[in-house]
Amino acid sequence: MTTKSTYSIGQLCELAGVSRRTLQHYDDISLLKPTRRKDNGYREYTEADAMKLKQVLIYRALDFSTKEISQLLNAKNFDLFKSLKEQRELLAEKKADIESMMRNLDENLESMKAKTSRNLDILYEGIPKEKADHWKKAAESRVGSERWESNLQILGSMSEDEAKEFKQRGDVFYAAYADVLDQAISAPEVQELVAQFIAGINSLYASSITDFEELNYETCLEIARMSVEAEDVKQAYDFYGDGLAEHISEAITYYAEENLRRP
Amino acid sequence: MTTKSTYSIGQLCELAGVSRRTLQHYDDISLLKPTRRKDNGYREYTEADAMKLKQVLIYRALDFSTKEISQLLNAKNFDLFKSLKEQRELLAEKKADIESMMRNLDENLESMKAKTSRNLDILYEGIPKEKADHWKKAAESRVGSERWESNLQILGSMSEDEAKEFKQRGDVFYAAYADVLDQAISAPEVQELVAQFIAGINSLYASSITDFEELNYETCLEIARMSVEAEDVKQAYDFYGDGLAEHISEAITYYAEENLRRP
DNA sequence: CCTCGACCTGCACGTTACGTGATAGCCAAG
């Protein structure tokens, strides 16, 4: 059973993955007229038409205008073989373009990663070497885990100065927090610090994430959980004061319940 | 000297290789608004805007609509890192598409070449093996030489049956021509055969080359020249009768002078 | 101070390559 060598418009557009209207349009502008019309006016495309359409689609994928394609395909002395070779050339060029764009992106990605790790260095500055290495490794290994990737990328988007500033503010904050570890999580001093903490995260995110929405109830609870459940985060917190991780975790939870409860 | 970190519309469009109007358009539709307007109303773009434009251009190269790009780039929680990785993915896909199209083309080219050589076999059927091999090689080696490539490709575009038919007609014709070798090139019998010959080439070309123009004066002279100058063609002609190549060459020249002279 | 050319502004209509109906003819099946 040889393939029936004529197609209706519907069959051809199905075959080629283009819309009916596109074929009608190509007919209108004489880019690809069906070989003949049946008596009822229906378009009847042949195998040759299908081949030509394939050519057209390749040129279209190469961003040629229909006018240009028309000139190419209907040129006097049109030579299929040459045309195919030319298309190959152009495709190769386009491929090269894409590869160049990919290399460009890779460079950007690399530089962002590099910056991230440089800024991680800054972040763990002044912390005993073994611990720092341990935490840093844990942090870097999180790249690839959806949730943390963008957190780390915020570091990557900061300049070194900003990173230093960020660390400084962190040091100051956690030192201050260490001073209130003996107070109840509901104590105004504690809650004031937590409010600062949340505000800090908000402004950090807001500056680097477009249209960032302020931390809500659930997200705060999640931060509270992570503070104690992620071992390295917990250790980093506890570095500033014994039991700081658990304390701030509960304090954040309390804060969220009091201030961010759903309406 | 650090690069001045703001651009006018002209500078940015120069830098990015897009038209002024495109940037104005992106401003209109809020895809990429300049960071600020100067007091005189001039658009002032920052480095960050330039980065964003780069993103836009990549997505545009990937055939995203401006609306889609706008949604992607201005999405809540937009994440540059993720976006870059996504772009890499998409570029990889596009590259794969292009590679697939190239493979497809290569297949077509291969099959055309294969058909050409199959039909060359048919063409040299019934001719002593050494000679046939010699001529065939010469013919195939012409692939790559502009002028001959399309001639051979006409063979490639024929079905086997057509090729056989073609050879048969050739055999008949050259046999007939061998019978008039003793007559003058201007003799009516000879000129009648030449007319048939030219008509044959015309119809052959017309059937496989879109909008082919009939052989003109110069082209005929060229055919005449090739008949004797191309060694293998000459030998192929002479196979049908001694001195046929030179005779038909002169006869074609005469025919052209008589019938196809410029007005 | 004036002018000139290069740059910028907004506005409006033109263009390409289709998309999206609306309306109507063809035709095989129930």
Next chain:
DNA sequence: CTTGGCTATCACGTAACGTGCAGGTCGAGG
């Protein structure tokens, strides 16, 4: 004989700019 699925031809809509046009800005030079 109607119904559902294909087809046809208008005809208007749209996206992403292109292409002027009339007019403001600005630094350099006469």
